[in-house]
Amino acid sequence: MHAIRRRAGFLAALCLGLAHAVPQAQINTTPVRIGLIFPLTGGSADMGNSALVGAQVAVQEINQVGGYLGRPIELVVRDDEANTDVGLKHAQDLVLKEKVTATIGFCNTGVAMKALDVFQENKHPLFVSCATGTAITAKYPAAQSFIFRTSAPDQHQTQFLVDEIVKRGLTKVALLVDTSGYGDAGLKDLEAALGRAGLKPQAVVRFKVGVKSLDDEIRQLRDSGADALIGWTVGPEQGVISASRVAVGWKVPQFGPWGLSHASAFNVSGGKVEGALMVQTVLPNIFMERNSTFLRNYNKLRKEQPIGSMMSAAQTYDAVNLLVRALYDTQGDLSGPGIKKALENPSTIYRGVVTTYDRPYSDKDHDAITPNMLWLGTWRNGERAYHYKEDEKRATVIRRKQ
Numbered sequence: 001m002h003a004i005r006r007r008a009g010f011l012a013a014l015c016l017g018l019a020h021a022v023p024q025a026q027i028n029t030t031p032v033r034i035g036l037i038f039p040l041t042g043g044s045a046d047m048g049n050s051a052l053v054g055a056q057v058a059v060q061e062i063n064q065v066g067g068y069l070g071r072p073i074e075l076v077v078r079d080d081e082a083n084t085d086v087g088l089k090h091a092q093d094l095v096l097k098e099k100v101t102a103t104i105g106f107c108n109t110g111v112a113m114k115a116l117d118v119f120q121e122n123k124h125p126l127f128v129s130c131a132t133g134t135a136i137t138a139k140y141p142a143a144q145s146f147i148f149r150t151s152a153p154d155q156h157q158t159q160f161l162v163d164e165i166v167k168r169g170l171t172k173v174a175l176l177v178d179t180s181g182y183g184d185a186g187l188k189d190l191e192a193a194l195g196r197a198g199l200k201p202q203a204v205v206r207f208k209v210g211v212k213s214l215d216d217e218i219r220q221l222r223d224s225g226a227d228a229l230i231g232w233t234v235g236p237e238q239g240v241i242s243a244s245r246v247a248v249g250w251k252v253p254q255f256g257p258w259g260l261s262h263a264s265a266f267n268v269s270g271g272k273v274e275g276a277l278m279v280q281t282v283l284p285n286i287f288m289e290r291n292s293t294f295l296r297n298y299n300k301l302r303k304e305q306p307i308g309s310m311m312s313a314a315q316t317y318d319a320v321n322l323l324v325r326a327l328y329d330t331q332g333d334l335s336g337p338g339i340k341k342a343l344e345n346p347s348t349i350y351r352g353v354v355t356t357y358d359r360p361y362s363d364k365d366h367d368a369i370t371p372n373m374l375w376l377g378t379w380r381n382g383e384r385a386y387h388y389k390e391d392e393k394r395a396t397v398i399r400r401k402q
Contacts, residue, residue, distance in 0.1 A: 031074035032067065032334075034059075034323065035094035037087060037105030037115075038130070040079035043209070043236045046264045046308030047107040047130050052077065053302045054129075054313035055104060057294065058320035060301075068327050073320075076100050080111050087111035091118040101327075101334055102127070104319050107312065108234070109133030109154075110181035119146055123336035125343070127323060129316040130309075132157065132258065133185045143363045146340055150315040150322070150354070152369040154189045157257045157279040160374045162193040164277070165228050165255065172202040174226035174252075176217060176241060178233040179206050186232040186257070202226040209237055214244040222250045234259045235309075238276075239268025246272045253277060261377055261384050263308045273379045280377035281369055282314045282354045283384055287396045294353045306383060318352035322360065322368075325350055356398045373399045 036055055038048030059073045067073050076098055080087035087106065094100050095118055103119065106112035107130035119126040120140055127148050128136055134155040137147055165173060175190055177183045183206070194200060203224035205217045218241070221229065229252055231241040238260045245254055246269075253275075259265065260278035285291045298313055307313060322343070327334060329342035343361050350357045360368035375395065378387040386392045 027070050029070055029072075031072045032327065033074045033076050033098065033100045034320070035098065035100035035103035035105070036075050036077045037080050037090050037094065037103060038077075039082040039107050039111075040077075042082045043264070044082040044107050044234055046235055046262045047312045048079070048082075049302075050308040050310070051105075051107065051130055051312040051316040053298055054316035055320050056301055057297045057313075058317045058324075061297070062320070062324055068324055073324065078105075080106070080108075082108045082111060084111050084114040088115045088118065091115035095119065095122050095124045102323055102336075102339055104129055104316060104323070106131040108180075108182065109136065109185060112136050113139070113181065116140075116147060123340075125323075125336055125339045127319040129319040130312045133182060134189055135185060137366045142361075142366045145366055146336055148343060148361055148366045148368075150319045150360075150368045151311070152258070152279065152281050152374060153367055154186050154257065155192075156369065156371045156374060158186065158189040158193040159196070160279050160371060160376075161230060161255050161257070162190075162197050162199075164376060165230075166197050166199075168228075168253075170228040170253075171199060172225055172227045173199065174221040174224060174229050175201045175204045176214065176221060176229060176231045176233075177204065177206055178209050178237055180209055180233075182234070183232055190230060190232060207233075207237075209233065211237065211240055214240050215247055218244045218248045218250055222248060222252075226252060228252055228255065230255045231260070232257060235262030235264035236268045238262070238265040239273060242269040242273040242276055258309075258311050261309070261311065261379075263304070263306050266306065266379060266382070271382060274382075276379055277387055278377050280375045280384070281311055281373060283375060283377055283386055283392075283395075284310065285392055285395055287393055290351060290353055310384065314353040318350075318354050318357070318368075321350055321352060322357060356400055358400055360401060368401065370402045372402050 038051045040048045063072045078090035102125040104127040109131045112131045129150045132151050132154045134153045177187045256278045326342040329347050330338040344363050376387040
C-alpha cells in the first residue's frame with residue numbers, strides 16, 4: 001500500500017502543479033492512447049489475458065490520480081492470436097492508423113520478431129513485456145532502437161537453468177524443444193549455456209506445437225541415459241511434457257523457462273507439473289506489500305486461480321508505469337524519439353512489482369532484467385512457489401539491475 005501511495009502521490013503532485021499553472025480551459029484532456037497487442041485467444045491466451053489485466057490495473061490506478069497531466073490513459077487493445085501475420089497487421093494498424101503514443105505487447109517471440117520493423121522504422125516505442133527471445137532486443141543497437149523490454153531474455157533464463165543443474169551435480173541434460181521460432185532460438189541459447197559449463201546435450205528431440213502426447217519422445221530421451229530434462233516450449237506443451245513424463249514413469253527433474261509456470265501448463269497436465277522447476281522474475285510473496293497489493297487489485301478485475309501468468313501480469317503492469325513516468329520526463333515531447341530519450345534517462349526511481357527500477361534502460365541496454373534478478377520457482381500443491389523456501393524472505397531485499 002505504501003508503494004501505491006507513493007506512486008499516487010508522485011503523479012497527483014504533477015497533475016496538481018499543472019492545474020495551478022494552466023487556466024482550466026487550456027488543460028488538454030484528450031486521452032493518451034497506448035496500444036496493447038497480446039494473444040487473448042488460442043494456446044497463449046493465459047499469458048495474454050494476464051498481461052491485459054496487469055495493464056488495466058496500472059491504468060486504473062494512474063487514472064484515479066489524474067492520468068498524465070490531467071489526460072486519461074486509454075488502452076487500444078488488439079488480439080494477435082499468437083499468429084505472426086495477425087500480429088504484424090495489428091502492429092501496422094496501431095502505429096500507422098490508430099497512431100497510438102506507444103505500444104506494449106507480445107507474448108510470443110516469433111510474433112514479436114515479425115512485427116519489430118514496424119515499430120523501429122516508424123520510431124515508435126514498443127515495450128515487450130512477455131516475449132523472451134534473446135533476439136528481440138538484440139536486433140537493433142540500443143542507441144538506435146525503439147524496442148524496450150521488461151521480461152527476462154532467454155539467454156539469461158537458459159544460463160540460470162544450466163547453472164542450477166550443474167549445482168546439483170547433473171551432467172547428462174536432455175532437451176525437448178518445440179519447432180517454433182521460440183524453440184529454435186531457445187535451443188541455440190541452451191546449447192550455448194551448456195557449452196559454457198563444458199557440457200553438450202545428452203539428447204535433443206524436437207516436436208510441433210499443438211501435440212497432445214509426447215510419450216514416445218520422453219521414452220527416447222529416457223533411453224539416452226539423461227539425468228535431467230529441460231523442456232523448451234510454451235505453457236500448454238509444457239503441460240504435455242509433464243503429463244508424458246509421469247505417464248512414462250521417468251523420474252528425473254524437469255526444468256523449464258517461465259512458460260512452465262503458466263496456468264495452462266498446470267491445467268493441461270492435470271496437475272502433473274507438481275515439483276517441476278522453472279525460471280521466474282516474480283512470485284506471490286506475502287512478505288512484500290507491493291506484490292500482495294498488486295495481486296489484490298488484479299483479483300478485483302479478474303478472479304482466477306491460479307492466475308494465468310503472474311509474470312505476464314506484473315511485467316506488463318510495470319511496463320505501463322515505466323512508460324507513463326517517461327511521459328512526464330519528456331517535458332511534453334510525446335514523439336517516439338522524445339519518449340525513447342526519457343526512458344533512457346529516467347529522473348525518478350520506480351518501485352515496481354517485479355523489482356525497483358533505478359535505471360532500467362540506457363542508450364546501451366534496453367533489457368530491464370539482469371541474471372541476478374531471477375528466482376527458481378516450482379509448482380507446490382497447485383500453487384506457484386519459490387523452490388527454495390528461504391528465497392521468499394530473501395526476495396524482500398530487492399534485487400536490482402546490475
